[in-house]
Amino acid sequence: MSQKLLKKIKDVAKEEGFILAGITSPKAPPHISTYLDWIDAGRHAAMGYLADDRARKRRANPRLILPEAESILVLAAPYPDPKFAEASEKDSLHGQISAYAWEDDYHLTLKEKLQNIVAFIESEVGHPIPNRWYTDTGPILERDLAQRAGLGWIGKNTCLIHPKIGSYFFLAEILLGIKLPIDEPFTADHCGTCTRCLDACPTQAILPKRTIDANLCISYLTIENKGEIPEELRPKLGNLVFGCDICQEVCPWNQKPDRSSRPVRFGIKIDPHPNLIAELSLTPQEFNKKFKKKPVKRAKRRGYLRNIAVALGNAGDPVAIPALEKALDDIEPLVRDHAKWALNKIKLKGK
Ligand code: SF4
Numbered sequence: 001m002s003q004k005l006l007k008k009i010k011d012v013a014k015e016e017g018f019i020l021a022g023i024t025s026p027k028a029p030p031h032i033s034t035y036l037d038w039i040d041a042g043r044h045a046a047m048g049y050l051a052d053d054r055a056r057k058r059r060a061n062p063r064l065i066l067p068e069a070e071s072i073l074v075l076a077a078p079y080p081d082p083k084f085a086e087a088s089e090k091d092s093l094h095g096q097i098s099a100y101a102w103e104d105d106y107h108l109t110l111k112e113k114l115q116n117i118v119a120f121i122e123s124e125v126g127h128p129i130p131n132r133w134y135t136d137t138g139p140i141l142e143r144d145l146a147q148r149a150g151l152g153w154i155g156k157n158t159c160l161i162h163p164k165i166g167s168y169f170f171l172a173e174i175l176l177g178i179k180l181p182i183d184e185p186f187t188a189d190h191c192g193t194c195t196r197c198l199d200a201c202p203t204q205a206i207l208p209k210r211t212i213d214a215n216l217c218i219s220y221l222t223i224e225n226k227g228e229i230p231e232e233l234r235p236k237l238g239n240l241v242f243g244c245d246i247c248q249e250v251c252p253w254n255q256k257p258d259r260s261s262r263p264v265r266f267g268i269k270i271d272p273h274p275n276l277i278a279e280l281s282l283t284p285q286e287f288n289k290k291f292k293k294k295p296v297k298r299a300k301r302r303g304y305l306r307n308i309a310v311a312l313g314n315a316g317d318p319v320a321i322p323a324l325e326k327a328l329d330d331i332e333p334l335v336r337d338h339a340k341w342a343l344n345k346i347k348l349k350g351k
Contacts, residue, residue: 005124006181012120013075016113018172019165019261020076022149022183026062026069026175029144031154031210035059038211045214047224058139065138068130068177073117074142074149076162076169077110077135079103080266081254082245092315094273095308098219098243099168101295102268106170108293110135114174121176130177135170142171150183153190154210157197157247163190165261166254190253197247202236206247218244222307223299228337234310241274241307242296270294276315277323279308280339284331302332309335313342316349 006023013021029035036056044050058064062072082099103109114133122129134140143160147153151171152162159167198206205216214220218240221229229237248254270291282290287301296304309327312320320342327339 003181005121008124009073009117009121009180012117013073016116017077017263018075018113019078019169020074020151020162022074022146022151023180024072024074024145024149024185025182026066026072028060029062029141030148031144032060032141034209034211035141037209043207043211043213043215045220045225046227047214047220055139059141062140062145062175065140066130066132066175066177069132069175070178071176071180071182072145072149073174073176073180074146074151075114075117075172075174076146076151076160076165077106077113077172078165078169078262078266079106080268081166081168081257081262082249082272092239093276093312093317093320095239095241095276095279095311097241097270097272097274097296098245099272100170101242102270102272103266104269105293105295105297107135107137110170110172114172118174118176121178125178131174133172133174135172138173140173142173145173146171148185150186153186153188155197155251155253156191156195156210157206157251158210158212159248159251161190161251161253163188163253164258166257167248167251168254168257168262194252196250196252200246200250202238202244202246203233218246223303226300226303228334229306229310231341234338234341235314237307237310238314239276239311241276241279241311242299242304270296276308276312277320280305280312280320280323280327302334305330305332305335306338309338309342313338313345316346318346318350321346 010021039051063069079100118131143154146160152160155161161167203216205213291297324339324343330336
């Protein structure tokens, strides 16, 4: 297939809102052994779906996902810079939600865009093409493939970073049953001697070899973790109630991103700094309504209110005591337990 078709595909990807696009082959990703070592060391915490035999084999060989795969189109879709939250309250009685979760759920919004790109390619070649697309949902090492498709390098914080754009973007991939010209891999490592992300991580979750210990990562603890948050880590969460942007916020490559490549406005649908006391009283119906089709729904009400209770404990403000006492009767044991911890913390502080 020609460079001409590739250019057209990249143009269509841009029209669909993707800010980076590159093609790589379905060969084994270069850092598969790092991934397997990470799993074997138990750094994936309770995310067992990352560790089973199927997950390992598919990540090592994208053709197990789509046997006809000849090329992989890797794409990047921007999300807001956490610095640019609309003016909202930022005192200690307000939480902080990770910037990727401010808009509608990207799994839903990117789906149509990826389907449009496939439809375009099929119309250009004149016949259906075997394909499979993912956006952080499939058994695929997407950052590895993105690096090999020329989109950027994997930073010490494990995010994919583009030298002009930074790292505030989602990755998506389309496995395609047609051969397309392969892009040059991104070989430079612009982290150099910088250690800002390692120094800033509140829980020291960042490990060597561009990996993270999920057991310590605040994003894992507040989103994927379905159980309790270890007591010794709770104070380190501060007011982070869903995800964490710290290792990206301190990264020098996110300080002056090329504005021309990013949207002027984003479709921000939630308050990035929610009122903690109000959130703690959300009923299941209110939670479902408020976060319908939003990434926060992933934590479920019990996980989100668990995080809210921890943030209130960390705020240490006695004004939260009535709301926390009410939460001692919550229908969810997880919420009750964390509310109890928060109350103790506030009372201890007052002594
Ligand atoms: Fe690399 Fe520094 Fe960014 Fe960390 S903060 S990812 S070390 S450039």
